[in-house]
Amino acid sequence: MARYFVHLAYNGANYCGWQTQPNLPTVQLTLEKALATLLRQPVAVVGCGRTDTGVHAADFYAHFDHHGDPFDTQAIVFKLNSLLPPDIAVFDICRVRDNAHARFDAVARTYRYHVSTQRLPFRQGLYCRIYFSPDVDRMNEAARVLMEYDDFTSFAKLHTQVKTNICHLSHAHWDVEGDELVFTIRSNRFLRNMVRSVTGTLLDVGRGKLTIDGLRHIVEQRDRCAAGVSMPACGLFLTKVDYPDGYFDPEQPQQQ
Amino acid sequence: MARYFVHLAYNGANYCGWQTQPNLPTVQLTLEKALATLLRQPVAVVGCGRTDTGVHAADFYAHFDHHGDPFDTQAIVFKLNSLLPPDIAVFDICRVRDNAHARFDAVARTYRYHVSTQRLPFRQGLYCRIYFSPDVDRMNEAARVLMEYDDFTSFAKLHTQVKTNICHLSHAHWDVEGDELVFTIRSNRFLRNMVRSVTGTLLDVGRGKLTIDGLRHIVEQRDRCAAGVSMPACGLFLTKVDYPDGYFDPEQPQQQ
Numbered sequence: 001m002a003r004y005f006v007h008l009a010y011n012g013a014n015y016c017g018w019q020t021q022p023n024l025p026t027v028q029l030t031l032e033k034a035l036a037t038l039l040r041q042p043v044a045v046v047g048c049g050r051t052d053t054g055v056h057a058a059d060f061y062a063h064f065d066h067h068g069d070p071f072d073t074q075a076i077v078f079k080l081n082s083l084l085p086p087d088i089a090v091f092d093i094c095r096v097r098d099n100a101h102a103r104f105d106a107v108a109r110t111y112r113y114h115v116s117t118q119r120l121p122f123r124q125g126l127y128c129r130i131y132f133s134p135d136v137d138r139m140n141e142a143a144r145v146l147m148e149y150d151d152f153t154s155f156a157k158l159h160t161q162v163k164t165n166i167c168h169l170s171h172a173h174w175d176v177e178g179d180e181l182v183f184t185i186r187s188n189r190f191l192r193n194m195v196r197s198v199t200g201t202l203l204d205v206g207r208g209k210l211t212i213d214g215l216r217h218i219v220e221q222r223d224r225c226a227a228g229v230s231m232p233a234c235g236l237f238l239t240k241v242d243y244p245d246g247y248f249d250p251e252q253p254q255q256q
Numbered sequence: 257m258a259r260y261f262v263h264l265a266y267n268g269a270n271y272c273g274w275q276t277q278p279n280l281p282t283v284q285l286t287l288e289k290a291l292a293t294l295l296r297q298p299v300a301v302v303g304c305g306r307t308d309t310g311v312h313a314a315d316f317y318a319h320f321d322h323h324g325d326p327f328d329t330q331a332i333v334f335k336l337n338s339l340l341p342p343d344i345a346v347f348d349i350c351r352v353r354d355n356a357h358a359r360f361d362a363v364a365r366t367y368r369y370h371v372s373t374q375r376l377p378f379r380q381g382l383y384c385r386i387y388f389s390p391d392v393d394r395m396n397e398a399a400r401v402l403m404e405y406d407d408f409t410s411f412a413k414l415h416t417q418v419k420t421n422i423c424h425l426s427h428a429h430w431d432v433e434g435d436e437l438v439f440t441i442r443s444n445r446f447l448r449n450m451v452r453s454v455t456g457t458l459l460d461v462g463r464g465k466l467t468i469d470g471l472r473h474i475v476e477q478r479d480r481c482a483a484g485v486s487m488p489a490c491g492l493f494l495t496k497v498d499y500p501d502g503y504f505d506p507e508q509p510q511q512q
Contacts, residue, residue, distance in 0.1 A: 011377040056378065081375055089375035119337055119345035121267040122312065126378055 002070060005063050005096050005248070006031070006045065011087040012056045012233065013125045019050045027051075027088060031062065034083045038076055039066060048102040048241045049109060052193070054233030056126070059240050063102040070095070094248060105247065108170065110186040110240035113199040113231060118179050127180055128235035134206025136174050136181065142205040142215050143172040143183075146198065153222035155198050156191035165191055165222075174202070186240070193230055201228035258326060261319050261352050261504070262287070262301065267343040268312045268489065269381045275306045283307075283344060287318065290339045294332055297323060304358040304497045305365060308449070310489030312382070315496050319358040326351070350504060361503065364426065366442040366496035369455040369487060374435050383436055384491035390462025392430050392437065398461040398471050399428040399439075402454065409478035411454050412447035421447055421478075430458070442496070449486055457484035 008031070016024040020032075028045060035043040045062040073093040080090045114127035146169065153165040171186035183199050201218065204210040210218075210228065218226045264287070272280040276288070284301060291299040301318040329349040336346045370383035402425065409421040427442035439455050457474065460466040466474075466484065474482045 009377055011380065058378070086375065086380055087377045089377050119342065121265055121343045121345050122314070122382055124267065124342055 001065050001067055001098065003063055003065050003096050003098050003100055004073070004093050005061055005100065005102060006035075006090060007092040007094075008060050008062070008088060008090045009058050010056065010060065010089070011125075012051060012054050014085075014087055016053045017051050017055065018047050018057070018060075027057075028062070030084065030088060032064075034080055035064065035076075037083060038079050039071065041067060046102050048106050049190075049238065050192075051236075051238055052233055055236045055238070057238040060238060061102045061106070061241055061243075063096065063100060095250075096248070100247075105243055106241050107244055108186055108188055108240075108242040109190060109238060110171070110184060110242075111190065111195045112185075112237045112239045113183045113195060114180050114235045114237070115183075115199075115203070115231075116180045120179055123180070125234050128232050130203065132207045134181070134203055135208070136176060136206065138212075139174045139183075139202045139206040142202050142212055143174060143185075145212055145215055146202075146219070147172050149219050151222060152191055152194055152198075152219070154218050154224055154227050155194045155201070156224060157193040158224050162191065167191065167194070172198075184239075195236060196230040196233070197224075197227050199231045199235075203231070204228040257354065258322050259319055259352050259354050259356055260322060260329070260349050261317055261356065261358060262291075262346060263348040263350075264316050264318070264344060264346045265314050266312065266316065266345070267381075268307060268310050270341075270343055272309045273307050273311065274303050274313070274316075283313075284318070286340065286344060288320075290336055291320065291332075293339060294335050295322060295327065302358050304362050305446075305494065306448075307492075307494055308489055311492045311494070313494040316494060317358045317362070317497055317499075319352065319356060351506075352504070356503075361499055362497050363500055364442055364444055364496075364498040365446060365494060366427070366440065366498075367446065367451045368441075368493045368495045369439040369451060370436050370491045370493070371439075371455075371459070371487075372436045376435055379436070381490050384488050386459065388463045390437070390459055391464070392432060392462065394468075395430045395439075395458045395462040398458050398468060399430060399441075401468055401471055402428050402458075402475070405475050407478060408447055408450055408454075408475070410474050410480055410483045411450045411457070412480060413449040414480050418447065423447065423450070428454075440495075451492060452486040452489070453480075453483050455487045455491075459487070460484040 010027050015027050018027045020026050020028045032043050032045055043064050045064045048061040051057055077090050077093050115130045116127050117130055117133055150166050150168055152167050156165050167187045167189050169187045174183050266283050271283050274283045276282050276284045288299050288301055299320050301320040304317040307313055333346050333349050371386045372383050373386055373389055406422050408423050412421050423443045423445050425443045430439050
């Protein structure tokens, strides 16, 4: 048995998220099927996270185990990209140590949420149109306030079975990028739906519907019902997954 | 009667080009229908050019005549964008002098052609994938050679009824932009299919299939069959249409 990491990206518009669900198109299932065809054995991949329906990933990792002789990873990457639909791109496959884990070993994740006040015909499905001009400075003030906290219960989806709602944010900032306004948020972990509800709440600050004190109150209430509306999936991208330094350095004679 | 210019952009993927054709979806027809609904009169628009099926326009102008009282252009722009599909964006409508002409008055047009050696899941339908790494310096040398000529018969679609194949290029250059390679070409006019066949021919130079002398031979032959393959529509954008200086300055009391 040998374990491999797949480094990929996908446009989530046509998928019901990453994780396999019965009778629904998911990125995981699409990737597993293509790998199984090429490697001629059943393949189960474990993703670094679970993006929701319609959410995009510009940087995503998944691991899988391969039984039998090692294979030419570069050749498989090439064939995989021929087999996969054009909304999934595989950058690389590399052998890792047998206990490496795409999800548990990731130390941080970065998400970006794109909004625009304009109609952008070449960015359809990749941003969310908003119909007001938010105050970016105010939203960045609100983002700084958010970083003072670590309990994000107020932004968690109800009824999920996680043990803790503690997240250590290391970055939260809005930037103007061309015709778009982009919120970048980095944390060791995220709760389900968290980025979309945080983005919606900060946009409420930006349009004057919510004060900074109001934001503090929402966070401190630890009640999901208090937060702003969750933004639609199309504007959300998982853009960076971090592993410890040297994680991908070859430790054993493995690549052929 | 009053004449108006519409400034717009469109993603051409879902249209059989700009110009109305019987029973086919075109940008012209879509725009005319929306304007007619809002202005409550039949509207015929004249475009600044005729993009082919699947070709995009990031900058496009069209004029139309309106009979009756002047209308609030800003209100119509807003309503038009609500009525039009998301792949067409109207930036502005402004009144112009009665003999202004979107096509005849344009003094230059700029097109850009996007290629990439990579799979880009967030740029689907907006670039053309190529399976070789072209030599960009060689292609720019070829682009400079192209600018020495003005008869582009070799790159014109056969059997069109234009009177002359003379085009005065003012820019032709390849640039690396992120994961893409972009060819920008500017001319007072373009022949049908010209940008796509010029791009294909320059890519032949870039991959070593054609020499600079070979390129000169193709241009000097004035025979379409000599040139390289025409690139697909999806990578092509009309990005700039130039009118004379001061063209849009109000000359009469017209804007309300």
